[in-house]
Amino acid sequence: TQLLEQSPQFLSIQEGENLTVYCNSSSVFSSLQWYRQEPGEGPVLLVTVVTGGEVKKLKRLTFQFGDARKDSSLHITAAQPGDTGLYLCAGIRGSTLGRLYFGRGTQLTVWP
């Protein structure tokens, strides 16, 4: 079983629409990261959140860490075809030495 559950697994939308991706767990994480991955490439870090309730914005992307540090969300405003990719959430638990636990990812396709 995955420690981090991402939903939805697939998302296909038109350019200009808004979307939210969720990352949930029953475990507490000391920090949580979001990555974007293109086919045949490694994941690229988008953001790290470390404080419960923290909100970070990266242009049209808004990331939120849950108050209890068990969940996170990624919201994209006015999606563009360039946003297409696999979005992965990953968390570090305080008891592990930096091991990242990844969700299965959300495959986002934005159509022009």
Added chain:
Amino acid sequence: DTGVSQDPRHKITKRGQNVTFRCDPISEHNRLYWYRQTLGQGPEFLTYFQNEAQLEKSRLLSDRFSAERPKGSFSTLEIQRTEQGDSAMYLCASSFGQVYGYTFGSGTRLTVV
């Protein structure tokens, strides 16, 4: 610095052969990680080095897998007697501390035929 470099990018091998992958991390990063990713899954942790010390290994890392990081610089991941189930993307990442996020390489795609 050109980021995390992995070599080779692709490897096709026959079942039963040994393979070795190399990872060159960002030079000032003291932590190095190996992950494995199969289709439709997020990356799964394999092992972790801090400098030259291997501090943690996943249960996924069977006796056929071994990783080294001599002198705390580059790292190698060897798979002995490869099996078809070893086919996957092998990702290397490095970091300085754990709060600032990882930098991943482009991965080595292994296909065992």
